[in-house]
Amino acid sequence: MHVLVTGAAGMIGRKLLERLARDGGLNGTSIDKLTLTDIVPPQAPKGLTANIHLKTADLAAPGIAEDLVKDRPDVIFHLAAIPSGGSETDFEAGYRANLDGTRGLLEAIRKTGDGYRPKVIYTSSIAVYGGPFPPSIPDDFILAPLTSYGAHKVICETLLADYNRRGFLDGVGVRLCGITVRPGKPNLAASGFYSAIIREPLAGHEAILPVGDNVTNTHASPRAAAGFLVHAASLTPQQLGPRINITMPGVCCTIGEQIAALRRVAGDRVAARIRREPDEFIIRIVGGWPRRFENTRARELGFTAETSFDEIIRVHIEDDLGGTFAS
Amino acid sequence: MHVLVTGAAGMIGRKLLERLARDGGLNGTSIDKLTLTDIVPPQAPKGLTANIHLKTADLAAPGIAEDLVKDRPDVIFHLAAIPSGGSETDFEAGYRANLDGTRGLLEAIRKTGDGYRPKVIYTSSIAVYGGPFPPSIPDDFILAPLTSYGAHKVICETLLADYNRRGFLDGVGVRLCGITVRPGKPNLAASGFYSAIIREPLAGHEAILPVGDNVTNTHASPRAAAGFLVHAASLTPQQLGPRINITMPGVCCTIGEQIAALRRVAGDRVAARIRREPDEFIIRIVGGWPRRFENTRARELGFTAETSFDEIIRVHIEDDLGGTFAS
Numbered sequence: 001m002h003v004l005v006t007g008a009a010g011m012i013g014r015k016l017l018e019r020l021a022r023d024g025g026l027n028g029t030s031i032d033k034l035t036l037t038d039i040v041p042p043q044a045p046k047g048l049t050a051n052i053h054l055k056t057a058d059l060a061a062p063g064i065a066e067d068l069v070k071d072r073p074d075v076i077f078h079l080a081a082i083p084s085g086g087s088e089t090d091f092e093a094g095y096r097a098n099l100d101g102t103r104g105l106l107e108a109i110r111k112t113g114d115g116y117r118p119k120v121i122y123t124s125s126i127a128v129y130g131g132p133f134p135p136s137i138p139d140d141f142i143l144a145p146l147t148s149y150g151a152h153k154v155i156c157e158t159l160l161a162d163y164n165r166r167g168f169l170d171g172v173g174v175r176l177c178g179i180t181v182r183p184g185k186p187n188l189a190a191s192g193f194y195s196a197i198i199r200e201p202l203a204g205h206e207a208i209l210p211v212g213d214n215v216t217n218t219h220a221s222p223r224a225a226a227g228f229l230v231h232a233a234s235l236t237p238q239q240l241g242p243r244i245n246i247t248m249p250g251v252c253c254t255i256g257e258q259i260a261a262l263r264r265v266a267g268d269r270v271a272a273r274i275r276r277e278p279d280e281f282i283i284r285i286v287g288g289w290p291r292r293f294e295n296t297r298a299r300e301l302g303f304t305a306e307t308s309f310d311e312i313i314r315v316h317i318e319d320d321l322g323g324t325f326a327s
Numbered sequence: 328m329h330v331l332v333t334g335a336a337g338m339i340g341r342k343l344l345e346r347l348a349r350d351g352g353l354n355g356t357s358i359d360k361l362t363l364t365d366i367v368p369p370q371a372p373k374g375l376t377a378n379i380h381l382k383t384a385d386l387a388a389p390g391i392a393e394d395l396v397k398d399r400p401d402v403i404f405h406l407a408a409i410p411s412g413g414s415e416t417d418f419e420a421g422y423r424a425n426l427d428g429t430r431g432l433l434e435a436i437r438k439t440g441d442g443y444r445p446k447v448i449y450t451s452s453i454a455v456y457g458g459p460f461p462p463s464i465p466d467d468f469i470l471a472p473l474t475s476y477g478a479h480k481v482i483c484e485t486l487l488a489d490y491n492r493r494g495f496l497d498g499v500g501v502r503l504c505g506i507t508v509r510p511g512k513p514n515l516a517a518s519g520f521y522s523a524i525i526r527e528p529l530a531g532h533e534a535i536l537p538v539g540d541n542v543t544n545t546h547a548s549p550r551a552a553a554g555f556l557v558h559a560a561s562l563t564p565q566q567l568g569p570r571i572n573i574t575m576p577g578v579c580c581t582i583g584e585q586i587a588a589l590r591r592v593a594g595d596r597v598a599a600r601i602r603r604e605p606d607e608f609i610i611r612i613v614g615g616w617p618r619r620f621e622n623t624r625a626r627e628l629g630f631t632a633e634t635s636f637d638e639i640i641r642v643h644i645e646d647d648l649g650g651t652f653a654s
Contacts, residue, residue, distance in 0.1 A: 091437075091493065110418075130569060140461075140469040143481075144488070144570050151489040154470075155482045161471070162478040166418065242457060243471050 001026060002033040003050075004068055006059055006105070007079030009038035011182055012123060012225050015319075016077060017045035019226040024048070026075060027234045037068060038080065060101035065108035072112065075119045075233055078105060084127060085189050087149040098152035106159055110168040117169055121232045122160050124153045124175040124245060126218075129290045136292045139247060146288060157245040164237075164244050172232040173245030177293070180219040181316035190285045194219065197255075198262055198313055201273035204326030210279035213256035216291045220250035220305040221315040228303055235301060249295040249305045251312060261309040265317075267327055328353060329360040330377075331395055333386055333432070334406030336365035338509055339450060339552050342646075343404060344372035346553040351375070353402060354561045364395060365407065387428035392435035399439065402446045402560055405432060411454060412516050414476040425479035433486055437495040444496055448559045449487050451480045451502040451572060453545075456617045463619045466574060473615060484572040491564075491571050499559040500572030504620070507546040508643035517612045521546065524582075525589055525640055528600035531653030537606035540583035543618045547577035547632040548642040555630055562628060576622040576632045578639060588636040592644075594654055 003026060007013050017036070025031050034050040036042040037057055044052045057064045059080050069076075080101060087094030102122070109118060127150035128143045143154045157173045164171035182195040193210055194217070200207035220228075228248050253261075263271040295303075306312045317325055330353060334340050344363070352358050361377040363369040364384055371379045384391045386407050396403075407428060414421030429449070436445060454477035455470045470481045484500045491498035509522040520537055521544070527534035547555075555575050567573075580588075590598040622630075633639045644652055 134467075140471075142467040142570075143470050143485070144467075145485070146492065146569060148489050148493070151485050154485045158470070158472070158478050158481045158485075162475050165473065166475070242473060243469075 001029045001031050001075065002035070002071065002073045003031050003075045003077070004035045004037070004073035005042075005077045005079065006037050006068070007081060007123075008036035008042035009040045010079060011184070011222060012176075012179065012229075013038065013042070013077075013079050015222040015226040016079070016229050017048075019223075019230060021045040021047040023230070027230060033071075035068065035071070035073060060096050060104060065101075065104040066111075069105070069108040069112055072116055073118055075121070076105070076109075077121045077229055077233075078102065079123045081123070081152070082149075083189065084147055084149040087152060088147055091148060094148050094152060098149070099155055102156040103159060106163050106169070110163060117167065119233055120160065120169045120171045121229050122156060122171065122173045123229070124157050124173045125150070126175055126177050126247065126290050126293070128153045128157065128175060131288055131290075133290055136294050137247070137290055138294045139243075139297045161242065161244050165242060170237055171244050172235060172240060174228050174232050175245060175247040176225055176228070177218040177220055177248055177250040179222055179225050180312060181320070182222065183316070183320040190282050193282070197258070197274050198316065201262065201270045202266060202317065202321065202325040204273075206273050206275055208277045209255065209274050210277060210282040211255060211286050212278070212283070213254060213259070215255045215286055216252065217286075217289060218250040218252045218291065218293060219309065219312055220248065221312045221319075223315050223319055224250070224305040228305075231303055239301060243297070246298050246301065246303070247293050247295060248303055249293070249298050251306050251309050252292045253309050258309050261313055265310050265313045266325055270325065270327060328356045328358050328402065329362070329398065329400045330358050330402045330404070331362045331364070331400035332404045332406065333364050333395070334408060334450075335363035335369035336367045337406060338511070338549060339503075339506065339556075340365065340369070340404075340406050342549040342553040343406070343556050344375075346550075346557060348372040348375040350557070354557060360398070362395065362398070362400060387423050387431060392428075392431040393438075396432070396435040396439055399443055400445055402448070403432070403436075404448045404450075404556055404560075405429065406450045408450070408479070409476075410516065411474055411476040414479065415474055418475060421475050421479065425476070426482055429483040430486060433490050433496070437490060444494065446560055447487065447496045447498045448556050449483060449498065449500045450556070451484050451500045452477065453502055453504050453574065453617050453620070455481045455484065455502060458615055458617075460617055463621050464574070464617055465621045466570075466624045488569065488571050492569060497564055498571050499562060499567060501555050501559050502572060502574040503552055503555070504545040504547055504575055504577040506549055506552050507639060508647070509549065510643070510647040517609050520609070524585065524601050525643065528589065528597045529593060529644065529648065529652040531600075533600050533602055535604045536582065536601050537604060537609040538582060538613050539605070539610070540581060540586070542582045542613055543579065544613075544616060545577040545579045545618065545620055546636065546639055547575065548639045548646075550642045550646055551577070551632040555632075558630055566628060570624070573625050573628060573630070574620050574622060575630055576620070576625050578633055578636050579619045580636050585636050588640055592637050592640045593652055596654060597652065
């Protein structure tokens, strides 16, 4: 099996590659050839015995998508994207990377023709949703994004579903909720504090909490995100039906519940490293985000995430901290 | 005021122009300059004393959108599209005209810059919806189209909303339901019979009804469609909020109720010109179409359609048949 991963150098890409390496393949099938591409140099995962090709390239540049598709990968994980903040600050760069890049990839697949019909797993986002929201968002809730990034995701989900319906590919859109705890350095995303208030205290550092204890969102771990992508690749068109873009499950909890979980898992001294410093700008942004999802279809299709925020913290300690933390 | 109409030679375009001519302007403002464009030659409406420019051009061709926008029209009615059937039979032509053509127009507006922010009224369609449906489709129902045409409409609605949110234009997406009775010759669209079973009997001709009496859909007249567009141009961003794409109202009725209305309006002899000839192919297509809408927002925003199918038939007799029919 030949697997192509775009955005392979990103956090979710790396977690997916670790998972494929650990599994020794994809859903029981060994991977003969693995093509990894990103706009920054991707790294080959350790422990996978495939023929690995690393391509540093801009997917939206002419000829790149055609080049990636010409060897007919069987499964394409399309993760490449400019995230929410960057798409909002640079309108043209966001549309170019997220819309033109994705459409170019789908077009390269379609134009291959000759019966070529790869499985395409696309990472979408709950940014497809914009308020006002019902208390719990059902699977048939309107796609009315309030960011350019969310607009790109709606547009590309719609393209994917149309290319799927026309028989050019077998698509699945995987709408990720908040992915927590993100390893690595703090970033400037408005959502960055969700990971920082867990990651930084566990590393012995102070973290700033800019919102109140009652703020509620839905989270899944990076390990769960990689699991969603792997599971999506196992689904058949018959299981999926025409609505191929699925909102992923997660743990819905308040900030207060997240902090209580940190206290349970890592102790009072760790949890005390969170410093409250309300930021009206971030409070307003986060207040517009979707909170809770029904996830009926995701459950029916067998997608699973953690069942408690304690578990999400433990996954971070296991996967990113080698099992220890700064108590 | 300078008004630009794309797709001006199409049926809805012509009805809009008749309405503007009859009103002597747009919502009480006189039109100094009217630019009409279509891929086939548009015709100047009779009775409008504006400076009228007719441009036969392909909106998706390089430079055309920029040329149309360079004189900074205040209001743009963007009606140009390859319809449902054509978008399904020619994948590339559909995407080029409907997606690239619309995106090119929005980009030409954005790149004008310098404070230019026109009102853009976009004709969308209930083809944005795909089953399964609830008994009545609420305004916050998912956009999950089952045709390429519907996919184009979702994508362009999403673009319009993002360009609106970013302040490049003031947009309104007008989702039309079935527009009945369409004047002119019978066409080959799967939906053609809806108009044909009224129009042809009123003209003294036989019409074939390929579906059963219980088939239910929502209809508004071409006059109502022109009214939706004119009313949309009167709405302020404050009235619209971020969800600028609105499903229009109409008369929800069964085929049996449509025929009963024809009998009431035009008599038994006219209604007897409908010949039943079930067509499994059309029955299956029509069975997948949305039937009934809640239209809460459209009503709140003041959009109005006919209130009975009798009225829809009378509008056709008045507007297209000069008040008479073949009894």
